[in-house]
Amino acid sequence: MKRLINQTPAPMLRVLLGLLPFVLLVLLYMFASEARLTENPSDKLLPSFTQIGDAIERMAFEPSKRSGDYLFWEDTLSSLTRLGMGVLIASAIGLALGLFTGALPLVSASASPLLTVVSLIPPLAILPVLFIVFGLGELSKVALIAIGITPFIARDIQRRTQEIPSEQLVKAQTLGANTSQIICRVLLPQLMPRLVDAVRLSLGAGWLFLIAAEAIAATEGLGYRIFLVRRYMAMDVILPYVAWITLLAFVIDALLATLSRRLFPWHHHGGQ
Amino acid sequence: MIEARNLWKKFGDKVVLERINLQVQEGEFVTLVGTSGCGKSTFLNMLLGTEPVSSGELLLHGKPVPGEPGPDRGIVFQQYSVFPHMTVLQNVMAARGFARRSLTGALFGSARREAREEALGLLEEVGLSHAQGLYPAELSGGMRQRLAIAQALLGRPGILLLDEPFGALDPGIRADMHDLVLRLWRQYRLTVFMVTHDLKEGFYLGTRLWVFDKTRHDPQAPNAYGATITYDLPVGKIDRDTLSDIDRDLARAVTETA
Amino acid sequence: MKRISLFLLLLLLSTTASARDSFKICWSIYVGWVPWAYGADQGIVDKWADKYGIDIEVVQINDYIESINQYSMGEFDACTMTNMDALTIPAAGGVDSTALIVGDFSNGNDGIVLKGKDSLADIKGQTVNLVELSVSHYLLARGLESVGLTERDVEVVNTSDADMVAVYATPGVTAVATWNPLLSEVAAMPDSHRVFDSSQIPGEVIDLLIINTETLAANPALGKALTGAWYEIMAHMSGGDERATAAKTFLAELSGTDLPGFESQLASTEMFYTPAEALALTNSEQVKETMQTVAEFSHKHGLLGEGAPDATFIGVETPAGVYGDSNNIKLRFDPTYMQMALDGEL
Numbered sequence: 001m002k003r004l005i006n007q008t009p010a011p012m013l014r015v016l017l018g019l020l021p022f023v024l025l026v027l028l029y030m031f032a033s034e035a036r037l038t039e040n041p042s043d044k045l046l047p048s049f050t051q052i053g054d055a056i057e058r059m060a061f062e063p064s065k066r067s068g069d070y071l072f073w074e075d076t077l078s079s080l081t082r083l084g085m086g087v088l089i090a091s092a093i094g095l096a097l098g099l100f101t102g103a104l105p106l107v108s109a110s111a112s113p114l115l116t117v118v119s120l121i122p123p124l125a126i127l128p129v130l131f132i133v134f135g136l137g138e139l140s141k142v143a144l145i146a147i148g149i150t151p152f153i154a155r156d157i158q159r160r161t162q163e164i165p166s167e168q169l170v171k172a173q174t175l176g177a178n179t180s181q182i183i184c185r186v187l188l189p190q191l192m193p194r195l196v197d198a199v200r201l202s203l204g205a206g207w208l209f210l211i212a213a214e215a216i217a218a219t220e221g222l223g224y225r226i227f228l229v230r231r232y233m234a235m236d237v238i239l240p241y242v243a244w245i246t247l248l249a250f251v252i253d254a255l256l257a258t259l260s261r262r263l264f265p266w267h268h269h270g271g272q
Numbered sequence: 273m274i275e276a277r278n279l280w281k282k283f284g285d286k287v288v289l290e291r292i293n294l295q296v297q298e299g300e301f302v303t304l305v306g307t308s309g310c311g312k313s314t315f316l317n318m319l320l321g322t323e324p325v326s327s328g329e330l331l332l333h334g335k336p337v338p339g340e341p342g343p344d345r346g347i348v349f350q351q352y353s354v355f356p357h358m359t360v361l362q363n364v365m366a367a368r369g370f371a372r373r374s375l376t377g378a379l380f381g382s383a384r385r386e387a388r389e390e391a392l393g394l395l396e397e398v399g400l401s402h403a404q405g406l407y408p409a410e411l412s413g414g415m416r417q418r419l420a421i422a423q424a425l426l427g428r429p430g431i432l433l434l435d436e437p438f439g440a441l442d443p444g445i446r447a448d449m450h451d452l453v454l455r456l457w458r459q460y461r462l463t464v465f466m467v468t469h470d471l472k473e474g475f476y477l478g479t480r481l482w483v484f485d486k487t488r489h490d491p492q493a494p495n496a497y498g499a500t501i502t503y504d505l506p507v508g509k510i511d512r513d514t515l516s517d518i519d520r521d522l523a524r525a526v527t528e529t530a
Numbered sequence: 531m532k533r534i535s536l537f538l539l540l541l542l543l544s545t546t547a548s549a550r551d552s553f554k555i556c557w558s559i560y561v562g563w564v565p566w567a568y569g570a571d572q573g574i575v576d577k578w579a580d581k582y583g584i585d586i587e588v589v590q591i592n593d594y595i596e597s598i599n600q601y602s603m604g605e606f607d608a609c610t611m612t613n614m615d616a617l618t619i620p621a622a623g624g625v626d627s628t629a630l631i632v633g634d635f636s637n638g639n640d641g642i643v644l645k646g647k648d649s650l651a652d653i654k655g656q657t658v659n660l661v662e663l664s665v666s667h668y669l670l671a672r673g674l675e676s677v678g679l680t681e682r683d684v685e686v687v688n689t690s691d692a693d694m695v696a697v698y699a700t701p702g703v704t705a706v707a708t709w710n711p712l713l714s715e716v717a718a719m720p721d722s723h724r725v726f727d728s729s730q731i732p733g734e735v736i737d738l739l740i741i742n743t744e745t746l747a748a749n750p751a752l753g754k755a756l757t758g759a760w761y762e763i764m765a766h767m768s769g770g771d772e773r774a775t776a777a778k779t780f781l782a783e784l785s786g787t788d789l790p791g792f793e794s795q796l797a798s799t800e801m802f803y804t805p806a807e808a809l810a811l812t813n814s815e816q817v818k819e820t821m822q823t824v825a826e827f828s829h830k831h832g833l834l835g836e837g838a839p840d841a842t843f844i845g846v847e848t849p850a851g852v853y854g855d856s857n858n859i860k861l862r863f864d865p866t867y868m869q870m871a872l873d874g875e876l
Binding site: 042044054131215227228 | 595599619622624625662663664687688689696700701702703
Binding site for chain 1: 340341343347351353356357358366369370373374375377407409410427
């Protein structure tokens with residue numbers, strides 16, 4: 001018998017072991033839900049899978065009685081739009097800030113201390129300020145996401161820029177490159193896959209800020225719906241929404257990873 | 273073309289190089305040897321323009337060496353000399369783009385075609401034609417250094433600086449690289465400065481060998497004195513005794529450093 | 531870990547009502563409910579619990595909806611809430627609940643404020659910020675009705691109560707519906723007008739102490755102790771003497787205001803300091819009618835659950851009769867214990 005640390009599961013077994021916790025969770029849920037519903041058929045805390053299915057059917061595939069919209073898709077679309085805009089703006093600003101502070105000591109001297117301080121401000125704490133500055137509409141929600149993750153992206157890109165070996169910069173200079181050429185041809189292309197990594201890491205926070213913003217003031221969105229139906233404990237809606245958000249987050253992350261491998265094959269060949 | 277007059281280099285209180293006086297003519301192949309930390313790489317960096325001179329003068333064509341790297345001095349480092357996000361061909365072509373006064377250094381149209389032809393020719397010369405579409409991470413160490421050299425040459429530098437370029441390579445590959453460097457040196461009429469910690473390599477390659485070492489020692493203050501050039505030898509004209517002298521001196525310096 | 535196992539236990543063993551001697555009730559910050567903190571602090575609740583040989587723990591929960599959810603899950607035996615939330619959360623969730631104490635009704639504590647306009651009819655076409663599906667939403671619907679409008683004439687934006695005041699300060703926001711103390715803060719801002727409030731629908735927004743019906747049936751002692759304690763607290767608060775001032779100062783501090791501030795909140799609340807006042811409303815026909823209005827509003831907004839075919843799906847029992855399905859009674863207005871307090875039987 002090998003030592004426990006040397007025992008590795010066969011591929012098939014590995015898949016089964018990976019699925020096991022999910023199956024157990026589902027079983028535990030079904031058991032608990034069943035128990036509660038037997039006691040009280042109107043119980044809302046742990047709806048059965050049938051009830052959840054009905055809720056999904058109602059939210060996603062039937063037009064709403066009040067507005068005639070397909071609420072689920074409308075919520076998804078507006079949430080993804082907000083998230084996408086926020087992340088896009090944050091990436092653009094974060095890339096520019098990180099690149100210039102990382103590459104140009106003069107810019108760094110004046111911008112880095114500010115960036116450090118700004119990145120320490122908890123974004124949710126300045127939400128009321130954002131409302132006053134940007135109003136209650138889409139802008140403040142996008143702004144919250146952007147403000148929330150820009151400092152992280154900027155600081156990450158700044159560090160990545162500084163990590164690019166100085167030998168490369170010297171080499172470019174010995175080939176006659178000027179500052180803008182070095183930025184455009186040496187630094188920027190090498191930062192793109194790192195930007196994708198930074199975005200992937202900050203998406204979790206992005207979702208957090210999105211849902212927080214939607215919980216505070218909104219007329220549609222995934223976070224809005226969850227916080228709205230929480231008022232009457234409609235777990236049959238909340239649970240699929242949470243699962244859907246998890247799935248979206250997973251898919252977006254996988255898409256970004258694939259995109260990065262396609263676009264920047266050199267980045268994924270391992271170290272130089 | 274290159275002249276040093278009473279050149280000193282200090283890092284704070286620490287004297288690294290002192291009292292360096294020398295003259296180098298166009299077309300010489302100078303190898304720099306010495307123990308680690310003796311300042312041979314620092315000297316190379318001063319030529320490159322990434323390290324400022326502390327006192328004295330370092331002249332290039334009669335003028336002080338510029339305070340930043342420029343296209344007249346090519347460089348090959350031990351590693352990180354090539355751009356990992358460009359293919360082999362793009363790496364070499366990049367030099368042409370950088371030589372143009374544009375914002376991005378991108379090449380278009382006929383300029384692009386010319387650069388491509390030229391780059392392909394150079395790759396042929398260094399034996400990398402078959403690898404032109406690969407990324408540096410997919411190359412072996414030797415191929416990567418060939419690429420670095422080809423890239424440096426496309427900038428048409430008068431001076432080529434080599435900072436331990438073959439330090440990380442296997443012995444067999446090194447021999448190939450030596451042949452390559454010697455061939456290109458002659459072909460492009462380069463002035464070469466090469467830092468190496470391998471004395472034999474220094475002897476084999478150079479027309480002139482510099483040994484960096486400390487001549488003065490203060491046991492109380494090990495940083496008070498810097499290294500200087502203790503031997504400046506025209507290679508090929510030295511006898512076996514001198515070689516063993518240098519070997520002994522270097523060995524002593526190593527023990528002391530340790 | 532303890533929390534997790536507690537949660538799991540809770541999931542598996544849903545509340546089974548049986549005779550016990552230890553109970554938990556919860557309350558959240560609101561002028562009509564904060565007296566429970568005074569009762570707990572002064573030992574009044576303990577005194578009455580001891581009298582009936584039981585143990586009552588009084589817990590404050592910061593988030594109002596969370597407190598109701600906790601009660602609905604069976605974590606607490608009783609909880610403070612409004613009549614509308616009692617219908618839409620525990621009752622709609624199948625938890626048979628009883629209004630043990632009818633504490634007060636909102637008499638101006640909930641209202642609608644417009645910026646730059648001074649008549650409710652001007653709300654037409656505006657965007658209204660409010661906590662959707664809350665009493666404010668109900669109030670808006672009732673207000674609109676009073677001027678011949680419907681919810682289609684406005685756009686409702688769900689807005690968290692915690693941010694209501696900050697939100698109101700932004701230029702884009704022109705109409706809000708909210709409750710005190712937010713209401714008075716918002717109304718006090720420049721060019722703001724209170725165009726409708728709950729004093730125009732007296733007795734419709736009722737603040738209750740809701741108790742689990744089965745728990746109450748199995749433990750009448752709990753009902754007696756809570757009712758007894760409540761009216762002793764009320765007696766402390768309502769006098770014109772020093773004790774009343776001390777009590778109200780204590781409650782004011784707890785509510786994050788001062789005595790005059792608390793007094794003004796009390797002024798827009800119709801507190802029932804005596805059981806007689808509470809019984810007058812409880813036994814009236816009005817409660818039944820109000821619950822009908824509330825149920826119809828709730829059904830229209832899907833609050834009674836998707837399984838509810840119409841507003842009468844959930845039965846509400848009042849002394850004046852049952853509204854809705856008498857086979858599915860989940861909310862009961864029970865005057866028994868308040869009557870005992872009136873008769874001095876506690």
